[in-house]
Amino acid sequence: MKRVRINTLLLCCAATLLGAGILGAQPKLPQKEIPILAWYGIPADEATVERFQELKDAGFTLNFRGYSNADEVVKALDAAQKVGVKIIAACPELRNDTEATVKRFMKHPALAGYFLRDEPLSSDFPALGEWARKVQAVDDKHFCYLNLFPNGGKEHLDALGVQSYREYVSRFDREVPMQFLSFDHYPITYDGMKPEWYENLEEFSDESKKAGKDFWAFAMATKHWKYPHPTLATLRLQMFSDLAYGAQGLQYFTYWTPVNSEGFDYEFGPIGLDGRRTVAYDLVRQVNGEIKALSGVFAGAKVKWVRHTGKTIPRGTQRLTKLPEPVDVLETEGLGAVISLLENDGRTFLVIVNRDYQQPMRLIFSADPSVKRILKDGSIVSAGDYTPAMNVDPGDVAIYMW
Template identity: 55%
Template sequence: MPIVAWHGVRASQVSVARFREAAELGITVNYTRFSDTETACKALEYAGQAGVKLIVECDALYSDTRREAAVKKLMRYPALEAYFCKDEPLCSEFPTIARMMNAIQAVDPDHYCYANLFPAGPAEHLQALGVATYREYVQRYLNEVPATFLSFDEYPLVTNPGSSVRLIKDTWYEDLEIVADEARKANKKFWAFALTCPHVVYPVPTLSDLRLQLYSDLAYGAQVLQYFTYWTPTVSGDWNYRMAPIAEDGTRTATYDLVKTVTSEIQRLSGVFLGARVVSVRHTGTSVPKGTVRLTDLPEPVRRLETEGSGAVVSQLENQGYTFLVIVNRDPNTAMGLRFEAESRVRQVLKNGSIVPADDITEMTVDPGDAVIYMW
C-alpha cells in the first residue's frame, strides 16, 4: 500500500539517513517543496538509496521558461514518483493546472502530476470554490484537469477547548461517498488522508484516531494513503502545528511510533485493500452519517450483523477472487459491541494478516475506530 508523507523530509535536512528514517516509519513516497532543481536532484539521489520515491515541487516547475529544463533533469532519477502541481485549487485555477500538467507530460509522459482537492464545507466555502455543490467541484476537476487519480483531504476529527472527546465532522463520510463514486465513474483511483500533525482544533492523534481515518478511507476504496504531515511545519500565525512524527527540530515525537504501528498494521492487510473493488459501503447505527446509505441487506453467507453504540461502516470488497467484509467502528471515543453470524465457509482476517476460521456465532468488542475483517 503506497504511503505518502506530506511535508516529508525537509529540503534543508535531506540525507540518506533521513529518508531511511521515513522508510522505517513506513513511508514509501515523500512530498517536499524544494526551492531549486539542484536541491531536488540531490534529494532524489539520497531518496533512491533509501528506497523512497519523491513527489517533487520546485520553483522551476511553475515557470513557463524554466519548466522543460527542470523536468528533463528530474525525470532521469529512478526515485522520481511525480511532479507536484497544486494543493486545494479553486475552480478558476483548473485551466492553469491543466496547462501545467500537459506541459510536463509532453516532456515526461512516464511520471504523473499531483494535485489535491479541498474537502466540502459550508455554502460560503463552496461559493469561494466556484460551485454550488461539492460533487460539482469534484466533477469539474475530473472534466477540466488531465488528472490520473483523484486526491482530496479531509481531517474529520476535532475537539472542543478543554475536552478530549472527538467529534466527527458531518461532511466527512459524505465526502468519501462523493469522491469514491466520482473516481469510480471516471475509472480513476482515489487517494485519501489521515491527520498526523495536530493543529488548531485538531487533536494529537491517538491510535484510535488514526485507525478510524485509515480504515474508513480503505473501506471506501482508497488506494493510496497520505499523512499530513510527517515533519512538523514551521508556520507563523495561529495554526499551532505540533507533534507530527518528526518535530520542527528534527527529533522524533511520540507520534512517530504511533504512526509506525498503524502503518505496519495496514501493510499486513494490503492483500485485502490494495487493488480491491468496492461492491458496496453501508452504515449501521441509530442514525447514519449524512449522505450515506443504511445497511439493510446482508451478503448471502452472513446471517446476522448487529452493532451497538454509534454504529459501523460496513464495506463489501472484492479482491483476487475473494469477497471481504470490512466492519469499522465509526465511534472514535467508545468501543462497539458486534454480533456476527455466518456460514462456516466465512473466515476472519486477523490484524497480522493471517486467516482463521470464523465461529458460526461471534460476539466481540471492537475498539474505537478499529476494524474487523471477514472473507469468503
C-alpha cells in the same frame, strides 16, 4: 552426539511442518504495495540517507516536500533512492521552466511524480490543466499530483466557484488530466467528528469511480488549530474508513512539523520542530504496519457498496438493510460502523470499521462455515473459530473473507 543429531532433525522437521501449515501456522494474505505519502516530509537540509531510512521505517513509501530549487530536489532523490523511497518533486523551476526541469528529473529511479499545487479553486483549473499537459508531453510515465479541497457549506462552495461539491470534483477531472484524484478532509476536531466527513467520502469515491480513476485520501497526524493530537484510534478510524471507501493511496498531514504560521500552532507531528521523533511517529508506524499486513485486502480492491449501522448514521450515507449472502448475523452496538463490501483477486471481503474513536464497539457476527476472518497480521482463519460476539477497538477494523 546422537541426541544432538536427533534434536536437530526434529527441529528441522518442525520447521518444515510449520512452513507447510501442518502444525498450525496460519496462511496469510499476500502483501501488496499501497502508496503511503508523508505530506510536508523531509526538508532539504535534512535530506540524508538516514532521514529517509527513518521515514521508510515508519511505513512511508513516498515523500513530498516543497524544495527551494531543483538542486535540492536532486539531492533528495539521490538520498531517497538509496533506501527505496520515492519523491514527489516540487520546486519553482517545475513551474518556471517546466520542460527542462521535467527532463532533468524524469529518469531518476526515485522519482514518483510532480507536484502542481494544493487545494485549487475552480478558476484555477484551466491553467493547471495546461501545466499538467506540458509535464505529460515530456514525461507520461510519472504522475502529476494535486490535492483538492474537502466539501463544505454554501459559503465554501461559493469560494470554490461551484454549485455543488460533485461539480467541483467532476469539473476538475474534465479540465485537469490527472492519473488519480486526491482530496483532504480532517474530520476529528476538539468538538468531535465533522458531520460532513463520510458524505465527502461518499461523493469523492463515487466521482472517482465515474472518472474511472483511483483516489487518495488523508489522515491528520499533526496537532494544530482545531485539530487535537492524533491517537491510535483517530489514525485508525481515518485510514481504515478511507480504505473501506476504496482509497488506493494514503497520506498523512504532516510528517515533519511545520514552523508555526498564521496562528495554526503546529506541534507534535511525527517528527517534531526540533527534528526528533514524537509519540505520533510511533503511532503512525504502528498503523502503517497494520495497513501493510492488510494490504492484500485493500490494494487493487473494487468497492461493491458501503453501508452504515447505528441508531443514527452519518449524513449522506446509506443504512445497512440487507446482509450479503454468506452472513447470517451482523449486529453492532454503540455509535455504529462502516460496513464495506470489497472484491479483490476473486475474493470478497467484508470490512467493518468502528466509527467511534473513543469507545470499543460490540460486534456480533455469524456466517456460513466457509467464511474466513482476516486477523490484523493478515492471517486467514476460520470465522467459526471465534465466538460470534467480540469487541472492536475504537476506530479499529474487523475483516471477513469468502
